[in-house]
Amino acid sequence: MLAERILKGDVRSASRLMRWIDDRDPGAIPELQALFSRTGRARIVGITGSPGTGKSTLTDTLIGAYRRQGKTVGVVAVDPTSPFTGGALLGDRIRMQDHATDPGVFIRSLATRGALGGLSRASSDVVRVLDAMGKDVILVETVGVGQDEVEIVATADVSVVVLVPGLGDEVQAQKAGIMEIADVFVVNKADREGAERVVAEIQSMLSMAAHDARRPEIVQTVAVRDEGIDALLLAIEAFRGRAEDAGLLQQRRRAQAQQLFLDTLQERLMQAVRARVLTPAESERTIARLAARELDPLGAAEDVVRRLLH
Ligand SMILES: Nc1nc2c(ncn2[C@@H]2O[C@H](COP(=O)(O)OP(=O)(O)O)[C@@H](O)[C@H]2O)c(=O)[nH]1
Ligand SMILES: [Mg+2]
Numbered sequence: 001m002l003a004e005r006i007l008k009g010d011v012r013s014a015s016r017l018m019r020w021i022d023d024r025d026p027g028a029i030p031e032l033q034a035l036f037s038r039t040g041r042a043r044i045v046g047i048t049g050s051p052g053t054g055k056s057t058l059t060d061t062l063i064g065a066y067r068r069q070g071k072t073v074g075v076v077a078v079d080p081t082s083p084f085t086g087g088a089l090l091g092d093r094i095r096m097q098d099h100a101t102d103p104g105v106f107i108r109s110l111a112t113r114g115a116l117g118g119l120s121r122a123s124s125d126v127v128r129v130l131d132a133m134g135k136d137v138i139l140v141e142t143v144g145v146g147q148d149e150v151e152i153v154a155t156a157d158v159s160v161v162v163l164v165p166g167l168g169d170e171v172q173a174q175k176a177g178i179m180e181i182a183d184v185f186v187v188n189k190a191d192r193e194g195a196e197r198v199v200a201e202i203q204s205m206l207s208m209a210a211h212d213a214r215r216p217e218i219v220q221t222v223a224v225r226d227e228g229i230d231a232l233l234l235a236i237e238a239f240r241g242r243a244e245d246a247g248l249l250q251q252r253r254r255a256q257a258q259q260l261f262l263d264t265l266q267e268r269l270m271q272a273v274r275a276r277v278l279t280p281a282e283s284e285r286t287i288a289r290l291a292a293r294e295l296d297p298l299g300a301a302e303d304v305v306r307r308l309l310h
Contacts, residue, residue: 001030001031001034002014002016002017002031003017003030003031003034003035003132004034006031006035006129006132006133007035007038007132009133009134011103011106014106014129014130014133015108017031017032017129018108018126018129021122021125021126021129022110022111022122022126024118024122028125032125032128032129035128035129035132036128038131038132039128039131039132040131040253041131041134042074042127042130042131042135042136042137042138043136043137043138043157043158043240044127044131044137044138044140044155044156044157044158045062045137045138045139045140045156045157045158045159045160045236046140046142046152046153046155046156046158046159046160047059047062047139047140047141047142047160047162048141048142048143048152048153048159048160048161048162049143049161049162049163049164049186049188050143050162050164050167051143052164053162053163053164053188053189054162054164054188054189054221054223054224055141055143055162056077056141057188057223057224058160058162058186058188058221058223058229058232059075059077059139059141060099060223061223061226061229062139062229062232062233063075063099063105063139064099064226064229065229065230065233066136066137066233067099067102067104067105071104071136071137072104072105072134072135072136072137073099073104073105073106073135073136073137073138073139074105074106074107074108074127074130074131074133074135074137074138074139075105075106075107075108075138075139075140075141076108076109076110076123076126076127076130076138076139076140076141077107077108077109077110077141078109078110078119078123078140078141078142078143078152106130106133106135108126108130110122110123110126119152120151120152120155121263123140123142123152123155124152124155124260127140127155140152140153140155140156151259153181154181154252154255154256154259155256157240157243157249157252157253158183158184158236158239158240158243159181159182159183159184160182160183160184160185160186160232160236161179161181161182161184161185161186162186162188163185163186163187163188163198163202164187164188164189164192164198165187165189165190165192165193165194165195165197165198166189166192166193166194179205182216183214183216183239183243184216184217184218184219184232184235184236184239185202185216185217185218185219186218186219186220186221186228186232187199187202187218187219187220187221188220188221188222188223189222189223190220190221190222190227190228191222191224191225195220199218199220202218203218212246214243214246214248216239217235217238217239219231219232219235272308273304273308276307276308277304277307277308278304286300
């Protein structure tokens, strides 16, 4: 099994399993099962924000900072804007080349060929492989756009949201989705005009929020010059400490376990349905009858459930 070799530190087996995960190859399932009991140790940090805000540059500098602390690092870079080639990540790969020969660092890009919802699933599966490999810290870089990304970020212990000056009403625009999940705000490109204004906007948004362990810190960085990275590390650690004390971390891990269980159950049930009841031909027939209004969706679903149970 790949899992055994991965647990012994074999990097090529890990790469192989990650490729299976990315391709949604069912061979990955028993391997992930075998690894599961060896996961749950790593600290998972999500980094999200609009394209071009400097997430990869920040990730790169964070890798360096954690390595200086003697920690091993895993990275998952998710880019859904590039479903065909994964080519958008080429720049990231080149940039992170410095770490490519460091055995304490493992970087994986996800091309995310999977179907809807497959993205967050694949990402959390790859995180689990890195965790089982014994990486101390796992950085997950995602573009903050859709529901998938919100779900990916929900698998992290700490979520860092990256904003930059000069994108107009950045804070307002992002408010609906990704802003609520921020544990730490980074205002990157602080070398540019307007960083203070972005900080003020975040502050005014936060003044309406509760003053508890959840209240995020705001850190200004210039990722290209490695400035503010120590402050960012401190903010990440401080949040983790507060979250642990307030029971938030345990609560999150429980929610993640619940999500993982329910997602897996759903997937498994659909497999069983397709294998036993809803063959492709049967599915076609049902859909045609629905389209012709000879059948209603609930009735059709009830029929499938009844036949699955008998
Ligand atoms: N001026 C400035 N440019 C930056 C900074 N951080 C990143 N960049 C540049 O912004 C561009 C996008 O960075 P990248 O890390 O690829 O962003 P991503 O799409 O969020 O991963 C690159 O050209 C970086 O060199 C910064 O702090 N200041
Ligand atoms: Mg990037």
